[in-house]
Amino acid sequence: MTRPDAIPRRAARVLxxxxxxxxxxxxGRDPAxxxxxxxxxxxxxxxxxETPAQGAVRELFEETGLRAAPxxxxxxxxHETVEFPFDGSWYRQEQDFFLLRVDSxxxxxxxFNEIERASVDAHRWWTVAELRATGERYYPPSLPKLLSALAQEEIPC
Structure with a gap:
């Protein structure tokens, strides 16, 4: 659903x-x-x-403590465009997703900034099977399919 009052926003995310x-x-939870x-x-x-890659590595450090170069x-x-409410406002967000592999x-x-401290309370490492089996809400909803496709593209060393 496209809303005319949606606030446009660019974002970058890291898988x-x-x-x-x-x-x-x-x-997380919506404060509202x-x-x-x-x-x-x-x-x-x-x-x-910021470029998407610069924003992604900044967010990666702020949210996990992990430093990486763009x-x-x-x-x-x-890439996707999504609309969603958060804290009483409605956003239309264009976002790019990047893949970054780590051993652990x-x-x-x-x-975390103030809003992250107020709205994020846990982290978890999920397998594709766990995402497919859970009844919990997660975003993007296409994540299991995306991760499966990316895993098939991986070339063994």
């Missing part, structure tokens, strides 16, 4: 995948609807003048 091909997801909980990938809105992300692996990572929420 942070570990050696077991699990993706890191954060659990505290009972509406969902899982989402690392990332967020771009700052003025060049480490390569090209986006997925201990998530550190120390870089």
């Amino acid at each position: 942070l995948v570990d050696a077991s091909w699990r993706v890191l997801m954060l659990r 609807r505290p009972d509406y909980m969902y899982w989402f990938t690392v990332g967020g809105g771009l700052d003025a003048g 060049e480490a992300l390569g090209e986006p692996v997925f 990572w201990q998530v550190d929420f120390a870089g």
Whole structure:
């Protein structure tokens, strides 16, 4: 549903995948609807003048403590435009997703801003099978299909 009052926003997200091909997801809630909980990938809105890759690595560091160079992300692996409510406003967000592989990572929420501290309460590494089987809400809904396709493209060393 396209709303004429939607606030346009550009965002970049990171599919942070570990050696077991699990993706890191954060659990959040909409402050205006505290009972509406969902899982989402690392990332967020771009700052003025940022490229999607620059915004993605900034968000990656702020939300997980992991530092990466924008060049480490390569090209986006997925792009979508979504509309959603958050904290009493309605957004139309164009977002690019980047894939970044790590052996493992201990998530550190120390870089959260005020709204992230108020709305994000957990993290979890999910397998594709777990995402397909869960009754919990997560975004993007096409994530299992996307991860499966990306895993098939991986070339063994």
